[in-house]
Every structure is written in structure tokens, then in C-alpha cells.
Amino acid sequence: MLKTSLLRLSESPTAKRIITRAPLSRGFAARFVAGDTLQEALDAARALNQAGLSVSLDFLGESVADRAEAEKAADMAVHILESITREGLNANLSIKPTQLGLDIDEAFCRRNVERVLSRARELGNGEGEIFVRMDMESSAYTERTIALVEGLWADGFRNVGTVLQSMLRRTADDVERLIRLGSRVRLVKGAYQEPDSVAFPDKADTDRMYVEEMKRLLEAGHYPAIATHDDAIIDATRRFVWERGIAKESFEFQMLYGVRRDLQTQLREEGYNVRVYVPFGDSWYPYLMRRLAERPANVLFMAGSVVKEARAGGKSLAKPVALGAGVVAGIAAVLAWRRGRR
Numbered sequence: 001m002l003k004t005s006l007l008r009l010s011e012s013p014t015a016k017r018i019i020t021r022a023p024l025s026r027g028f029a030a031r032f033v034a035g036d037t038l039q040e041a042l043d044a045a046r047a048l049n050q051a052g053l054s055v056s057l058d059f060l061g062e063s064v065a066d067r068a069e070a071e072k073a074a075d076m077a078v079h080i081l082e083s084i085t086r087e088g089l090n091a092n093l094s095i096k097p098t099q100l101g102l103d104i105d106e107a108f109c110r111r112n113v114e115r116v117l118s119r120a121r122e123l124g125n126g127e128g129e130i131f132v133r134m135d136m137e138s139s140a141y142t143e144r145t146i147a148l149v150e151g152l153w154a155d156g157f158r159n160v161g162t163v164l165q166s167m168l169r170r171t172a173d174d175v176e177r178l179i180r181l182g183s184r185v186r187l188v189k190g191a192y193q194e195p196d197s198v199a200f201p202d203k204a205d206t207d208r209m210y211v212e213e214m215k216r217l218l219e220a221g222h223y224p225a226i227a228t229h230d231d232a233i234i235d236a237t238r239r240f241v242w243e244r245g246i247a248k249e250s251f252e253f254q255m256l257y258g259v260r261r262d263l264q265t266q267l268r269e270e271g272y273n274v275r276v277y278v279p280f281g282d283s284w285y286p287y288l289m290r291r292l293a294e295r296p297a298n299v300l301f302m303a304g305s306v307v308k309e310a311r312a313g314g315k316s317l318a319k320p321v322a323l324g325a326g327v328v329a330g331i332a333a334v335l336a337w338r339r340g341r342r
């Protein structure tokens, strides 16, 4: 129930106003977000590269309703690509279709994405053109995002791929569709609140489908990304590739910045390719709320770690931090209660 409430909070403008203005929310966000600026993200990427991990940079932002803002997001994407090349980083780019204008006008969004892909094609990062991943948003965008990738692919772009979510009932078919197309797929469980009509209400079904779809992509897909922090699924992947003799170079594991750093390093040491998704920018609110929803214990965990850091720095932040965590938990509880009454 807390998970549902946190996901609802991620879409609430009022909660956004309250939480982003709370003095310590930025401290909460810092666990999952590399920084406000591109330079901070590039520094984080370099440190990860030095540890043998590759990176996907993501300039935070979504649900853009203004053309100028969507164009600015495309400019930023180009700037990130140029910075990756200039700094010689082992990194690619993730973008969100609604950040580049999908809600405004599909043709306009496509022009923005094309501009980014064309620059990524010209630049290269030592392994040829830079790959650009279109993140998958809620199920309202699934068909349009896949169709966008298919259209770009038909026009000759090969440096684009997207994400499929095992929680959605349609995904097994979409896996086949993208295997036929030939584009890369990042497989995730899905981070959005979805109705039972389109998604499995039971997490066990999402997990079961993830394993089936993971196997299918490893057997027939094109450099798939197995994006999860789930130990059982990672073990199942290791076993499957070992049994089938699938080369470790033919796929990668992906994890989020700040989540299971131990596991990221361990997999790399075992010889797997591991990519870390590194978000940055000041539009971190919905991203942070989705991360809290994945593990509601994070609300308390983060409060605890901020207190620890503050104590180490000689500051007494225990009270305001507890208050911050209380605000998040309180708003979530009110939403859960209101929902229960409907």
C-alpha cells in the first residue's frame, strides 16, 4: 500500500511542491542522483569507468508540455553526447520520450530524437556511434515509444533501442517484436503504477515473466540489458548463460546509480559487462519517488544515513531529517487512507 501511495505522490504537484522545498530532500535525492550539473555526472561516470563499469547518462526530466523546453532537453542531450566524446568516457545516453515532446506532438518529438541520434551517430565513443536508449514510461506510452523506435529503425538509425517492462501483459509479444526488428532491449520489471487490465497485479507474475523474457532475449535478442537488482533473477541469468554457453560479452547487466553498489562490483569482477544508469539534474522529484516506491524502507534508510553523515560533520540534523522522512511517510499514509475510502 505504501508503494502505491509513493507512486501516486510521484505524480502529485502538491506533494512535489512540499517535498522539493523541504531543506533536506536534496540530501535524500543525492543517494540516487549524481548531482544537479552535467559536470557532476561526468565526474561520477569517470569514477565508475575507473572501477570497470560503463555508464548510461540521464538528464532528469519528463512530461514536458512546452515546445521550447523539449527543444532545450534535446540540446542538453546533444551536449551530453559531445561531453562523453570529449572526455573519452565509456558511456551512452538514456532519454525519455515525454521529455523530448511526446505529449506535445509525435512528429515534433521524433524530430528532436532524430537530432539527438544523428549527433550520436557522428560522434562515436571508441566503439562506433553512441547508443541512445529511450527509457520506457507508463503504459500510456508503450505503443508510441516502440513505434517511434521502429520508425527510426526503418529510416536507418541503428543506434537506438528501448526498454520493456515485465510487469506488462503485452511484453512477451513486444519482446518478439523487438527481436524481429533487431534493436537492443533493456528488460526491467517496470516502475509505474498500472491498472490490472494492463499489468500483473501479483509481483510473483512480474518476476516469473522477467525470467522467461530474460531467457528469450539472451537466446535470440541483440545485446540485451538485464536491468535488475534482484539477486534471484541475477542468479537465474548467470545459470542460464552458463548452461547455454552464452558469451558474457553478448549482453550486459544494468543497475541504478546508488543501488546495490556491492553487486555491481561483484558482477564486474566475475567478468560480466555492467552498466550503471546515472541520472543528474534538478528535476529529480518523480525519479526519487519511484526509487522510494521500489523499496519503501529507503525512506527510513535515507533519513538514517543523512543523520549519520550530519553527525560525522558535527551538525545536529536528527530532528529536521526525521521531520523530512515523516512528511514523506505522512503524505503517503494520507493518500493510502483516502484511496481506501474510495
Ligand SMILES: Cc1cc2nc3c(=O)[nH]c(=O)nc-3n(C[C@H](O)[C@H](O)[C@H](O)COP(=O)(O)OP(=O)(O)OC[C@H]3O[C@@H](n4cnc5c(N)ncnc54)[C@H](O)[C@@H]3O)c2cc1C
Pocket (backbone or CB within 6 Å): 134, 135, 136, 137, 163, 165, 188, 189, 190, 191, 192, 227, 228, 229, 230, 231, 254, 255, 256, 259, 260, 276, 277, 290, 291, 292, 294, 295, 298
Ligand atoms: C538500469 C535501469 C534502468 C531502468 N529503466 C527503467 C525504465 O526505463 N522504465 C521503467 O519503468 N523502469 C526502469 N527501471 C526500474 C525498474 O523497472 C524497477 O522499478 C527497478 O529496477 C526495481 O526492480 P528490481 O528489478 O531491482 O527488483 P525488485 O524486486 O524491485 O528489487 C529487488 C531487490 O533489489 C533491491 N532494490 C530494488 N530497488 C531498489 C531501490 N530503489 N533502492 C534500494 N534497493 C533496491 C532491493 O534489495 C530489492 O529487494 C530501470 C532499472 C534499472 C536498473
